[in-house]
Amino acid sequence: MNSMPTSSNSPADSVPGQEERSLFANFRLVSLMTLLSRSLGLVRDMGMAMLFGNGPIMDAFSIAFRIPNLARRLFGEGALSTAFLPAFVREREQQGLTSAWRLVTATLIWLTQFLSGVTVVGLVLLLGFYLAGFNSPEYQLLLGLTAIMLPYLLLICLVAQISAVMHAQNRFGWPAFSPLILNGMWIVTIWCIAPWWSSPESQVYVMAVSILFAGVVQLFCVLLPLYRQGYQYTADWRESKADVRTVVRSMVPILIGLSIAQINAVSDSLIAWGFSAPEVISNPSDTLLNTAWQVRYPLESGTASALYFGQRLFQFPLGLFGLALGTVLYPLMARHAETGRHDLLQSTLLLGLKQVIGIGFPASVGMMILAGPITRLLFEYGQFTSEDGLQTAQMIAAYGAAVWSSCALLILHRGFYAMGDRMTPLYVGLQMVLLNLLLNFSLIWVWQGVGLAISTAICAAIQVVLIIRKFENQIGKLNRSELGLTLLKTSIAVTAMGTVCGGLLFVLPPSDHFTQRLWNVMLPLLAAIVVYFVAAWLLKMDFLWSLFTREPKSELDS
Known part of the structure; x- marks a missing residue:
């Protein structure tokens, strides 16, 4: 994005240099x-x-x-x-x-x-x-x-x-x-x-x-x-x-609005635990959830554990990128909302969504591709069998599809809180809790335990669409053409990244040795990062670099 001169009365300029340096140091x-x-x-x-x-x-x-x-x-x-x-x-x-x-x-x-x-x-x-x-x-x-x-x-x-x-x-x-x-x-x-x-x-x-x-x-x-x-x-x-x-x-x-994802995670785990077949089966009736109707347990033992490990891996990119980005952008959005500069608030939100597309989308794809090697590297030792690994890898891949949308929600919710609107994220989130429960009880009969994670990804994506529409009703339409161009460029870069990453996984031999397992994760991961950022540079995705600069002020106020 080509930056334009910032007016002297811009809210961003009112922040003292020392305070701004302190913000980025923190x-x-x-x-x-x-x-x-x-x-x-x-x-x-x-x-x-x-x-x-x-x-x-x-x-x-x-x-x-x-x-x-x-x-x-x-x-x-x-x-x-x-x-x-x-x-x-x-x-x-x-x-x-x-x-x-x-x-x-x-x-x-x-x-x-x-x-x-x-x-x-x-x-x-x-x-x-x-x-x-x-x-x-x-x-x-x-x-x-x-x-x-x-x-x-x-x-x-x-x-x-x-x-x-x-x-x-x-x-x-x-x-x-x-x-x-x-x-x-x-x-x-x-x-x-x-x-x-x-x-x-x-x-x-x-x-x-x-x-x-x-x-x-x-x-x-x-x-x-x-x-x-x-x-x-x-x-x-x-x-x-x-x-x-x-x-x-x-x-x-605010508590309820920010914790919708956690409420869904707890309900997912309770369903996984309650609908899993017992590990030790003493007679054939133990495999039946309802003996009278001859309904079998839809989930196998260990589903709740696989969910737990999958959610833990899902939280890693979410914490490193989503929460960090929300921490940086929220004070800017709050300041713009306080001074009535909805144009700058809109620009800040637009930048946040572009960053989510540019970083969150490839993170989702990478997590889905590398789910198997990551599981073997981190978990398949001791009592954790290869069958446990397959179950957990499926969870990680399904949750990986929700990285970008969960990061987007962290930004969008803070936009509402900056404007003093605490109820809109709450209302939309409660609707997603009900939808998640409905999908959970439906998908476990189709895709077993991984259906719980797929339900989470579906609900997060729907919530992003609904929240953006609610936000636009208050501050005006976002620049859809700019978001579309960002998505197109990111898709091209991610395609190149995924091709290289998947190709390396195909040629690297599986192994039970830790060193080879580590190599099977790190080589495709590093290659994917290099290919993606080279492609981003060739495609002139300049907005990405503002995340790593000290003062992204010109991007926000352009």
Whole structure:
């Protein structure tokens, strides 16, 4: 895109150079920490696959961990920053830092009380399920693991809240480092602690306890820096109750809107677990979901585990690119919306969508092509068999189709939040929850477990189309011809990339040795990256390079 001179009264020019440099420095810091955390997450998943394989133990663990993990994403993936930060900054600027710390204290106390109540109610329900006669080994394991990890919900949400306060103080280091603590302790437990127990059931309980302990360490690692920033407990925190209620009211629709994908992921896992045939079959009737109607289980054992591993791989490019891009563009969109410059807001959104096409689309295709080699490299060791690998690779490929659309939704949702519209993403997202459930219960009878992942990809693509239309109704039509040209050029580059990547996979020999498996992933991956960016350069896809420059201001304001 040819940049034009920016007017002197452009909102982008109102940002001081030092503040802008700080923004990109923080972006690089968060991106680096995200890369390290996701890399450690892959290592931990490799360890879990080696230790438990795909089966009822890993199924139960993945379901039990999803409950606190869902809470982490609900409170930590943008909702707290979006709802709490404006209130904190406004209080600090208008009433002073003492009043702002009072708001922090009131919010932390309310959050502790609320989540403690949720935890207690959850533990009572689990006890009720146990007393109601859910005494099969699979149910007992699921209930026990859930009971152990449920308090992690409180710990990790407090970590997210404190991190939001530190973000408002322009401190990003410790909040970004916090996930590394969990993954690091998880990995240490897999290789150094769990092997001291002989049975897989005991080992998986040890893993659950280690996660709870890691939550305590995470909390202290953000709480102590907060005190060093000057935070002080204020006994008169009740005076900020009205402000807390305002934050909560604005947070609720944002929480739900941002977490539609997580709600769908949990429902997918529950369906996978409930509709999977038992691993051990003692008589032919065990293969029947409904004996009277002779209906067989549509899914095989280990489907929930394959979903878990597939979603973990799916989150890797989504976190590195989608969340990072949303972090950079959201302040710009918020500033343009605040000053009423809908033309600049439209340009920023257009740039974000072009980046999603230019980066997210090839990421989707690459993930689909390399699903098999990635699975063999990361997971096919120990108890994780080749059959487990095939099942997981299918999940990774299906989820890969949703990378571009999920990245687009991260940008589009923030566009609505920048304009103060919290309800439109919520309404559209709730429609997608219903559609996802309908597709889930339909596709599992056609494509078995991979149908759950395909349903997610379909719903994400439909949601992108609906959200764009809603956005255009508010700020006007986007430049469809520019988006179309971007899609055409990207398709040509991706075709060249896919041809080279697939050709290398065809000639590289399969192997059980780690070095050859690594080579089978890295050579096609590096070749695909080089071919794609060379093709992008030849096709003059100049918008791609703005993502790597220090000040993409001219692109946004052209």
